[in-house]
Amino acid sequence: MNEKLSHYDEAGQAHMVDVSAKAQTRREAVAAAFVELSDAVLAALPQNPKGNPLEVARFAGIQAAKRTSELIPMCHPLALSFVDVQATVVAGGVAIEATAATVAGTGVEMEAMVAASVAALTVYDMTKALDKGIRIREVVLESKSGGKSGDYRREPSKTA
Template sequence: MTESPFTHLDPLGRARMVDVTPKEASHRRAIARCRVHMAAETASLVARGAIAKGDVIAVARVAGIQAAKRTPDLIPLCHPLLVGAVYVNFEIADTWIEIEAQVETVDRTGVEMEAMTACSVAALTIYDMCKSADRSMVIGDLALWEKTGGKSGSYRRTDAPEE
């Protein structure tokens, strides 16, 4: 049996959690972004704090932070990590809200999935809170934008989604 190029598969092709115990703990950081595309009126309501369910941005921020901490409960092969910091920020434009999540740890594996999960859940929270005003919203453009630390080193995305 040949060794799989996928780290989450054993030599027989079965799912496995990667063994990170031989690795040294190091500072790791990841930044992810996504967008919730919506009608201009919906974005305006969010910006003015006029959505009936409450402060969309505040609730989505807390949801994103909580999601980063719960990532291993949602993604089966993710390692539980001591998440050191989570920042979730928003940019409100005419027809979209961009979410950026930054997650940091000192551990043996990276926090890319935590950052992407934070973005995803924050976006879903925005959808949930705004759906009575706009059911046509679309969540998209989820991507890792930057990561530092670990054996694979640094990564920085250079392309940007279209406005």
């Protein structure tokens, strides 16, 4: 495990990490989020007057991934080679999965996480008229590949 936070210099000031010496390799990350919805909201999804919340959420997540460096101050602007967001109705809500990929000198974890988060927020926005108690939870990095730090896969939850 890295003993030092890479976004801070010796004086403790935040800075953007210089990735110019890193090899440009294919990097991919998958993130997930869960939007907890009541049975009534789930039943109403097909009749939403604002349109299909799942499709709007997919598009919002894709757009968000492309704008991550504008939202997270120390993120590098990346040329993304692939972004996919899936929003699936499951028991108790909507499961979001976002995948981002690039060939660059830094990873795409933040792009995948922002995509999943914004897709989840969009489901909330599209359904909040029906229920203000909607919860967004479990925004997590599921996996990443490529780069100096190697591959990562999240361990399955022991509470599931």
